Amino acid sequence: MAPPAENTVAGRGWDDRVDRATSRLTRREREILDLIGQGKTTKEIAAILNVSTGTVSNHRKAICRTLDTHSAAELVCLATVIQRATFSQASRPEVLSNKR
Numbered sequence: 001m002a003p004p005a006e007n008t009v010a011g012r013g014w015d016d017r018v019d020r021a022t023s024r025l026t027r028r029e030r031e032i033l034d035l036i037g038q039g040k041t042t043k044e045i046a047a048i049l050n051v052s053t054g055t056v057s058n059h060r061k062a063i064c065r066t067l068d069t070h071s072a073a074e075l076v077c078l079a080t081v082i083q084r085a086t087f088s089q090a091s092r093p094e095v096l097s098n099k100r
Contacts, residue, residue: 029059
């Protein structure tokens with residue numbers, strides 16, 4: 001049995017939240033959000049970006065404020081949705097043809 005629409009990612013109006021909020025993220029915050037969407041931990045992100053885990057944690061907190069997320073799980077879920085949406089758009093033939 002499928003969950004009620006209001007309990008799903010699509011039912012929570014995340015598409016609108018994503019569009020509004022991601023445009024307000026800094027380049028570094030978008031980079032960290034992308035890595036979160038790839039399933040990277042704070043420690044892994046710190047190693048990849050050659051920064052401290054504290055710096056990554058501060059960026060995560062700023063991302064949470066901007067995206068209005070209230071838990072690590074919600075942030076990871078939203079980051080995954082964004083990552084999939086970005087990948088999906090980049091894979092569309094009309095998007096690829098416009099990049100040439």
